Amino acid sequence: MYKRDTIAAISTAVGDGGIGIIRVSGSEAIEIVDLLFKGKEENKLINSTSYKAHYGHIVERESGKIIDEVITLVMKAPKTYTTEDVVEINCHGGIVVLQKILNLVLKAGVRLAEPGEFTKRAFLNGRIDLAQAEAITDLIRSKTEAGLEVALKQLEGSLSNKINDIRQDIVSLLAHLEATIDFPDDEVEEFDPNQLDTRIGGIINKVEDLIKTSNRGKILKEGIKAAIIGKPNVGKSSLLNALLREKRAIVTDIPGTTRDIIEEVINIDGIPVKIIDTAGIRETEDVVEKVGVEKSEDLLKEADLILLVLDASQAISEEELDIVKKANDKDIILVINKVDLKEEIELGDIELILDSKDIVKTAAIDNEGIDKLEDTISSLIFRGDISSNSDTLISNIRHKNALDRAYGRLLDVQKTFQMGLPNDFITIDLRAALESIGEITGDTIGEDIIDQIFADFCLGK
Numbered sequence: 001m002y003k004r005d006t007i008a009a010i011s012t013a014v015g016d017g018g019i020g021i022i023r024v025s026g027s028e029a030i031e032i033v034d035l036l037f038k039g040k041e042e043n044k045l046i047n048s049t050s051y052k053a054h055y056g057h058i059v060e061r062e063s064g065k066i067i068d069e070v071i072t073l074v075m076k077a078p079k080t081y082t083t084e085d086v087v088e089i090n091c092h093g094g095i096v097v098l099q100k101i102l103n104l105v106l107k108a109g110v111r112l113a114e115p116g117e118f119t120k121r122a123f124l125n126g127r128i129d130l131a132q133a134e135a136i137t138d139l140i141r142s143k144t145e146a147g148l149e150v151a152l153k154q155l156e157g158s159l160s161n162k163i164n165d166i167r168q169d170i171v172s173l174l175a176h177l178e179a180t181i182d183f184p185d186d187e188v189e190e191f192d193p194n195q196l197d198t199r200i201g202g203i204i205n206k207v208e209d210l211i212k213t214s215n216r217g218k219i220l221k222e223g224i225k226a227a228i229i230g231k232p233n234v235g236k237s238s239l240l241n242a243l244l245r246e247k248r249a250i251v252t253d254i255p256g257t258t259r260d261i262i263e264e265v266i267n268i269d270g271i272p273v274k275i276i277d278t279a280g281i282r283e284t285e286d287v288v289e290k291v292g293v294e295k296s297e298d299l300l301k302e303a304d305l306i307l308l309v310l311d312a313s314q315a316i317s318e319e320e321l322d323i324v325k326k327a328n329d330k331d332i333i334l335v336i337n338k339v340d341l342k343e344e345i346e347l348g349d350i351e352l353i354l355d356s357k358d359i360v361k362t363a364a365i366d367n368e369g370i371d372k373l374e375d376t377i378s379s380l381i382f383r384g385d386i387s388s389n390s391d392t393l394i395s396n397i398r399h400k401n402a403l404d405r406a407y408g409r410l411l412d413v414q415k416t417f418q419m420g421l422p423n424d425f426i427t428i429d430l431r432a433a434l435e436s437i438g439e440i441t442g443d444t445i446g447e448d449i450i451d452q453i454f455a456d457f458c459l460g461k
Contacts, residue, residue, distance in 0.1 A: 004121075006032060008105045009113035010098050011460035017093030022102050023460060024089070024110060025082045025118055030074060032108045033087040035061060036101075037072055045087065050076035058089065058101050067104065068097045082118055083125040116457025120450070123442060130442030130453070131160050134396055137457050138221060146220045146270030150393050158392045159399070162210060163440050169203045170437065174430045177423045196417060204410045207437075210394055211403050217395030219381055223265070223272030226377065227299040229327070230309035231319055235337040238364035239309060240264070240277040243374070261299070269378040276303070305380065306332045307373075312361070313341035331380055334359045335373065340366065398453075402439040409433035 006026025012019070024033055034045040039056035048054065052074055058067045071090045080086040089105075091097055106112060114120075116137070123133045135154035142148040153159075173196075228236045241247050244264055262277040278299055300306065306327045310320060324332070336345060340363040347359075358376050362369030394400050412429040438444030 006110045007113040007117055008102060008110045009118075009460040010102055011088070011118075012093065012098075014095060015093075016095070020091050020093040020098040022089040022091070022098065022105065023113075023118060024087045024105060025080075025084050025113075025121065026110070027085060028109065029085045029087045030076070032105065032110055033072060033089065035108055036104050037070070037089075045072060045074055048074040050074065050079065058091065058104065060104065061108070067100055068092055070101075081127075082121040083127050084121065113460065114454075115459050116454035116461055119457060119461055120454040123450075128155075129160050130445065130450070131163065131396075131399065131440050132157060133442075134398075134453065135159075136461065138395065140458065140461070142221070143223060143265070143272040144220070144267055144270045147272070147395075150217060150220050150395050153392065154395070159394070160441055162206075162392050163437060166203060166206050166210075167434065167437050167441075167443070169199070169206070170430055170434045173199055173203070174427060174434065177427050177430070181423050181427070193417075197414075200410065200414050200417060204407070204414065207403055207407045207410060210392070211400065211407060213392065214394040214400045214403075217393035218397070218400075219271060220393065221395040223274060224304040224381060225274045225276065225302065226305040226307055227276045227278055227303035228307045228309060229278055229300060229323060231311075231317065234309045234311040235362075235364050236309050237262075237277055239307070239335060239337065239362065240275060242362075242364045242367050242370045243275055268374050268381075271378070271381060273377065300327050300330075303330065305377065306330050307335050308332055309335045309337050310345060312336045312339045312343045312345050315344055316346065332358075333373070333376055333380065336361045337364050339363050340368070399440050402436050406433040406436035409436065 004026070006024065006028040008022060008024040008029075011021045011023040030045050030048070036058050037045055037054070037056055038059050039045075039054050041054075043054065045054060054072045054074065056070065056072070058070050059065060060067065068091045073088045073090065075081075075086040075088075077083055077085050089101060091101055102112075119128075119133050119136055122128050123130055132155050135151045138151035139148065139155060142151055228239055230236050240262065243266055263274055265272050265274050267273070276299060300323070308320075308323060308327070310316070334347070336359060339361045358380060360369055360373045360376050362373060364370070394403065409429045409432045413426055413433065416425045416429060435444045439449075442450065
């Protein structure tokens with residue numbers, strides 16, 4: 001078990017609030033807080049049973065001055081968040097009183113916790129694995145209910161169980177192969193070639209199935225970036241306002257009104273979608289507008305989804321054909337706007353350029369077609385993807401990279417076997433695959449990587 005000195009930190013967000021919490025964890029946590037706590041019933045915290053709340057005051061040891069009215073919650077090892085003794089001091093939420101109490105705790109012999117150190121101790125003490133630890137910060141930072149559900153399932157161990165299942169398959173196969181190598185004269189059952197090929201293929205399929213979930217997992221966690229692109233005065237800003245259900249962007253009949261990037265996040269079927277209104281792409285001598293056009297062209301490369309807005313009352317221009325050519329490697333929704341006007345547009349040339357297309361007709365200024373556009377965005381995001389009710393999704397890029405490395409090694413195992421090479425060569429790649437898989441749960445990962453992961457956590461967690 002991992003043990004170190006006693007640590008403390010403010011665990012609630014900075015700012016005014018009804019309640020603030022200072023968390024203390026370590027072998028001396030209860031004893032040290034007891035020095036500062038004066039309970040109404042004169043009971044000592046060191047004599048408290050676990051999971052018991054005590055009402056009283058935090059006082060300065062030297063002067064006896066009352067700092068705040070508090071409730072302390074005593075939790076005794078090993079059934080705590082860190083598996084160590086933990087005390088949480090619930091006080092009033094002002095930053096001054098929180099900092100004052102924290103300083104008293106530190107002065108009594110406690111060290112200020114590093115970012116994520118409470119969760120790091122939970123991991124190092126074996127209460128949770130690394131995938132579950134990372135799910136905690138995803139839980140805190142989730143932007144939608146869908147993202148929250150993904151993080152919660154991972155915290156409950158859905159991903160860890162899948163990973164451990166794969167690891168066990170590899171370990172079992174590796175152990176049997178190594179036994180046939182190390183003890184060739186003993187009665188170790190040789191693998192039937194078909195059986196070995198089937199077992200390797202089964203492991204590959206399990207890893208591949210997890211990798212396939214990474215696109216959806218990333219989207220549910222991070223969302224997507226959708227850029228509204230088009231010529232000036234085709235209704236891009238009106239479309240943004242319609243999607244936001246508010247007048248966020250200035251709308252006029254004068255071409256080139258939008259000269260800078262406007263970003264807002266909307267929720268479409270549980271997915272955070274960052275909608276970006278851009279300057280109209282056209283040749284211009286206006287210095288300021290030219291900068292906006294350059295930003296728009298950059299977003300053509302960066303965005304996950306392009307909403308290409310065309311004016312239904314005008315014929316397709318060469319500039320618009322150019323935009324399509326530049327963005328043809330992206331997911332594109334053609335938004336035929338201003339359908340309330342006389343329709344002059346013909347999509348012939350654009351349809352020849354686009355490999356695939358989704359077309360939605362709108363009159364953005366009247367909110368016509370906006371629901372259809374949202375449905376199209378939602379269906380496009382997950383087109384050909386896994387079902388939305390999948391139990392386990394890969395939402396962490398570190399996990400995805402580890403699975404990719406393991407997958408590559410397992411494919412090498414399969415090739416080595418099919419080439420008829422000795423078992424020694426197979427075990428080399430199996431061990432490498434096992435190490436990559438173990439990085440996800442923290443079984444085979446260096447201390448420097450662990451420190452880097454927890455450094456991204458918030459202070460007090």
